[in-house]
Amino acid sequence: MAMPTIYDVARHAGVSPATVSRVLNGRSTVDAGLRDRVNAAAAQLGYRPNSLARNLRRSTTNLWAVVISDINNPFFTALVRGVEDVGQGLGYSVVLCNSDENPDKEADYLRALLADQISGFIVSPTSRTENLAALHEAGRAVVAIDRRPRNLAVDTVLVDNEHGAREATTHLIEQGFRRIACITGPARLSTASRRLRGYRSALRAAGIEPDPALERHADFRQRGGYTAMANLLAARPAPDAVFVTNNLMTVGALECLADNDIRIPDQVGVVGFDDVPWATFIRPPLSTVTQPTYELGRTAATLLKARIDDPDRPPETATLHTTLHARASSRRP
Amino acid sequence: MAMPTIYDVARHAGVSPATVSRVLNGRSTVDAGLRDRVNAAAAQLGYRPNSLARNLRRSTTNLWAVVISDINNPFFTALVRGVEDVGQGLGYSVVLCNSDENPDKEADYLRALLADQISGFIVSPTSRTENLAALHEAGRAVVAIDRRPRNLAVDTVLVDNEHGAREATTHLIEQGFRRIACITGPARLSTASRRLRGYRSALRAAGIEPDPALERHADFRQRGGYTAMANLLAARPAPDAVFVTNNLMTVGALECLADNDIRIPDQVGVVGFDDVPWATFIRPPLSTVTQPTYELGRTAATLLKARIDDPDRPPETATLHTTLHARASSRRP
DNA sequence: CTGTCGCAAGAAACCGATTTCTCGTAAGGT
DNA sequence: ACCTTACGAGAAATCGGTTTCTTGCGACAG
Numbered sequence: 001m002a003m004p005t006i007y008d009v010a011r012h013a014g015v016s017p018a019t020v021s022r023v024l025n026g027r028s029t030v031d032a033g034l035r036d037r038v039n040a041a042a043a044q045l046g047y048r049p050n051s052l053a054r055n056l057r058r059s060t061t062n063l064w065a066v067v068i069s070d071i072n073n074p075f076f077t078a079l080v081r082g083v084e085d086v087g088q089g090l091g092y093s094v095v096l097c098n099s100d101e102n103p104d105k106e107a108d109y110l111r112a113l114l115a116d117q118i119s120g121f122i123v124s125p126t127s128r129t130e131n132l133a134a135l136h137e138a139g140r141a142v143v144a145i146d147r148r149p150r151n152l153a154v155d156t157v158l159v160d161n162e163h164g165a166r167e168a169t170t171h172l173i174e175q176g177f178r179r180i181a182c183i184t185g186p187a188r189l190s191t192a193s194r195r196l197r198g199y200r201s202a203l204r205a206a207g208i209e210p211d212p213a214l215e216r217h218a219d220f221r222q223r224g225g226y227t228a229m230a231n232l233l234a235a236r237p238a239p240d241a242v243f244v245t246n247n248l249m250t251v252g253a254l255e256c257l258a259d260n261d262i263r264i265p266d267q268v269g270v271v272g273f274d275d276v277p278w279a280t281f282i283r284p285p286l287s288t289v290t291q292p293t294y295e296l297g298r299t300a301a302t303l304l305k306a307r308i309d310d311p312d313r314p315p316e317t318a319t320l321h322t323t324l325h326a327r328a329s330s331r332r333p
Numbered sequence: 334m335a336m337p338t339i340y341d342v343a344r345h346a347g348v349s350p351a352t353v354s355r356v357l358n359g360r361s362t363v364d365a366g367l368r369d370r371v372n373a374a375a376a377q378l379g380y381r382p383n384s385l386a387r388n389l390r391r392s393t394t395n396l397w398a399v400v401i402s403d404i405n406n407p408f409f410t411a412l413v414r415g416v417e418d419v420g421q422g423l424g425y426s427v428v429l430c431n432s433d434e435n436p437d438k439e440a441d442y443l444r445a446l447l448a449d450q451i452s453g454f455i456v457s458p459t460s461r462t463e464n465l466a467a468l469h470e471a472g473r474a475v476v477a478i479d480r481r482p483r484n485l486a487v488d489t490v491l492v493d494n495e496h497g498a499r500e501a502t503t504h505l506i507e508q509g510f511r512r513i514a515c516i517t518g519p520a521r522l523s524t525a526s527r528r529l530r531g532y533r534s535a536l537r538a539a540g541i542e543p544d545p546a547l548e549r550h551a552d553f554r555q556r557g558g559y560t561a562m563a564n565l566l567a568a569r570p571a572p573d574a575v576f577v578t579n580n581l582m583t584v585g586a587l588e589c590l591a592d593n594d595i596r597i598p599d600q601v602g603v604v605g606f607d608d609v610p611w612a613t614f615i616r617p618p619l620s621t622v623t624q625p626t627y628e629l630g631r632t633a634a635t636l637l638k639a640r641i642d643d644p645d646r647p648p649e650t651a652t653l654h655t656t657l658h659a660r661a662s663s664r665r666p
Numbered sequence: 667c668t669g670t671c672g673c674a675a676g677a678a679a680c681c682g683a684t685t686t687c688t689c690g691t692a693a694g695g696t
Numbered sequence: 697a698c699c700t701t702a703c704g705a706g707a708a709a710t711c712g713g714t715t716t717c718t719t720g721c722g723a724c725a726g
Contacts, residue, residue, distance in 0.1 A: 030674075280588060
């Protein structure tokens with residue numbers, strides 16, 4: 001019932017607890033005979049070290065916290081999976097927290113976790129940088145993911161948002177679309193503004209002046225995408241294509257187009273950012289800019305480990321690349 | 334830089350650490366003047382108790398572990414969110430583990446977590462019950478979710494799988510479909526077998542003898558659903574409808590039908606188990622049996638708390654209800 | 667033969683809280 | 697006025713490990 005302690009093992013092997021600790025951690029040379037006796041005793045009793053006690057003494061833990069902004073978004077869950085797989089391999093467990101894009105909730109979580117001796121943080125930061133800055137100043141290992149925190153030099157993992165957006169928009173232009181709209185996220189998030197910038201720069205490169213009447217900021221969720229699309233449909237002259245900068249908003253936009261019996265791509269061409277599992281089998285198949293989500297998580301975890309091992313290394317930004325999958329939703333007949 | 338300890342607060346307030354502890358936990362009566370001084374000192378120093386030390390002394394933690402079998406499945410992530418929201422309200426953090434439907438990986442996780450003084454476990458068990466049984470025998474609070482563990486009396490949260498499946502199948506029959514196929518999950522999982530049983534019982538109730546040639550066991554993933562569907566299409570006479578018992582396999586089945594240019598519901602009617610965000614806007618809209626996923630998580634968390642507070646209460650099984658959303662994919666023209 | 671050095675292993679301190687034990691003071695009863 | 701009782705608050709033990717300090721033994725050099 002009660003777990004055996006290191007004292008039980010010591011007594012059982014006829015040595016001191018210090019020696020047991022030394023054997024189990026392999027830090028110091030111990031007589032081979034004693035070592036075997038300790039190992040045998042530990043095995044026999046089914047001893048497992050109490051990590052609370054160990055971590056209290058070492059003042060660290062084997063926990064990582066991942067704070068994401070929307071647990072309902074498959075983008076973030078795939079990312080968590082990447083983090084988890086790497087962490088697991090290195091002996092860390094992952095605590096998952098969902099900030100819901102709410103800076104106060106994020107602050108609550110981080111404040112609580114700060115007291116928990118968590119050894120590393122991977123955060124998709126909300127707009128308010130102070131939360132992350134506080135962690136960083138407290139000397140904790142921090143990696144920002146998906147979004148670039150303003151005015152804060154921490155390790156960061158991003159995708160090349162501007163390039164991805166430019167590629168998507170250029171593709172629409174090449175297909176002959178001219179009045180191309182863009183539904184992007186909250187202006188305060190770098191992800192949203194970079195993608196918007198890429199969209200605009202593609203238009204300009206093709207000699208089309210970006211029209212503010214065709215740009216919408218929504219909330220990166222399904223509902224917001226629906227509303228923004230409905231809103232765009234009322235614009236005159238109406239857009240003939242739309243570039244939607246995340247997966248959930250793309251779902252909303254498609255739902256809106258379906259509700260209004262608008263044919264894709266004849267009446268409106270569509271390209272979405274982020275992959276979705278059903279992109280290929282809906283009719284028409286959906287064109288997407290896919291991100292290496294799982295790899296983003298793995299990269300963040302790797303950077304976090306490097307930061308923990310060497311807190312003084314200069315901060316690094318890893319930028320991964322997106323891939324355009326052009327399918328029928330953006331193809332001019 | 335270094336976090337202040339209870340000794341710092343005590344010194345600052347001119348009292349003993351014991352008194353600080355008493356004030357902060359509100360367990361005992363303390364002179365109002367001292368109380369205010371302690372609170373002021375704690376606030377001024379920004380004191381947060383070190384949870385490692387607290388938990389070591391109390392020999393418990395404020396951590397819950399949720400072990401799910403597929404983090405890529407939105408069903409499980411919605412569920413985790415329900416757990417997390419309740420846990421957060423009660424002061425628990427949630428550690429997320431992904432067993433990937435692999436009993437060995439599950440065993441590794443649970444063994445590691447057992448040493449971590451985790452105070453509660455919510456697990457969607459793989460087929461091997463021993464892992465869960467070990468936890469239970471070690472006296473830990475455990476709640477099984479989504480699947481009923483064989484031969485193990487622990488708190489369990491389920492949906493009424495048999496009823497949901499019967500309702501879906503009956504609906505297909507009422508719409509005039511006759512050769513109704515079923516793609517279900519691994520036979521060893523109660524979820525899969527119960528849904529299959531509900532399907533069969535609906536057929537029998539309508540005077541149709543279940544045909545083994547129309548039943549397929551796959552792996553609850555997209556790929557498996559695709560293969561099973563392809564396989565079913567080769568059956569002679571071919572099925573005129575299919576009931577798919579989870580969301581990811583439904584995606585695979587739909588993909589397969591699309592690849593083979595099979596019209597839904599004219600050639601094959603479709604009903605899926607589990608909701609998906611895009612059910613309403615694909616053409617035709619997808620009929621689904623939805624589960625109250627978020628509520629499942631909340632219920633599991635509530636049961637877990639009750640179990641932690643009273644380890645001796647008799648095990649309880651909560652069964653939540655599914656809802657059939659009949660849409661165009663299952664409607665005979 | 668003796669003094670020094672190295673090293674293995676036990677003893678004890680420590681991490682930072684909570685909780686039990688102890689003591690002193692004030693209140694209340696006779 | 698004195699003795700008992702209650703209670704508030706400090707001292708010290710405790711949780712279970714790790715790490716530093718100390719000790720004792722054997723080896724080796726002078």
